[in-house]
Amino acid sequence: MNDRFQLEIVTPKGMIFSGEVKSAQFPGKEGEFGVLPGHAALVTLLSAGLIEVVHLDNEKDIVAINWGYVKVDESKVSVLADGAVYVGGKSESAIAESLSKAKELIDAMGGESSAYATTIAKMETMVRSK
Numbered sequence: 001m002n003d004r005f006q007l008e009i010v011t012p013k014g015m016i017f018s019g020e021v022k023s024a025q026f027p028g029k030e031g032e033f034g035v036l037p038g039h040a041a042l043v044t045l046l047s048a049g050l051i052e053v054v055h056l057d058n059e060k061d062i063v064a065i066n067w068g069y070v071k072v073d074e075s076k077v078s079v080l081a082d083g084a085v086y087v088g089g090k091s092e093s094a095i096a097e098s099l100s101k102a103k104e105l106i107d108a109m110g111g112e113s114s115a116y117a118t119t120i121a122k123m124e125t126m127v128r129s130k
Contacts, residue, residue: 064102
């Protein structure tokens with residue numbers, strides 16, 4: 001069994017992320033779900049939230065999205081998002097800037113205040129633990 005799959009996250013503005021990963025967790029419309037290599041094929045709607053990516057070296061990254069679709073095949077996962085922001089960077093200022101952009105994206109979603117608060121808290125916790 002393969003221990004990795006190709007993940008691509010694309011917006012109308014271009015590629016946000018592309019690479020081989022160990023696993024990923026998505027904010028599905030019906031709740032969060034994870035994908036591992038060899039996952040059954042599916043296509044589903046994504047809600048606003050965070051995509052958590054686990055790289056081959058077990059490092060984690062997050063991408064904030066406002067909504068989109070995900071298509072899962074056995075060896076490739078493609079995300080088409082209306083808006084997405086990669087949250088991370090090499091310096092504190094780069095991380096702070098990407099975190100601010102991600103908050104703006106999620107803030108623009110409006111609505112669900114508990115979902116918004118949970119997403120922001122999770123994002124800040126994950127960024128601080130890097």
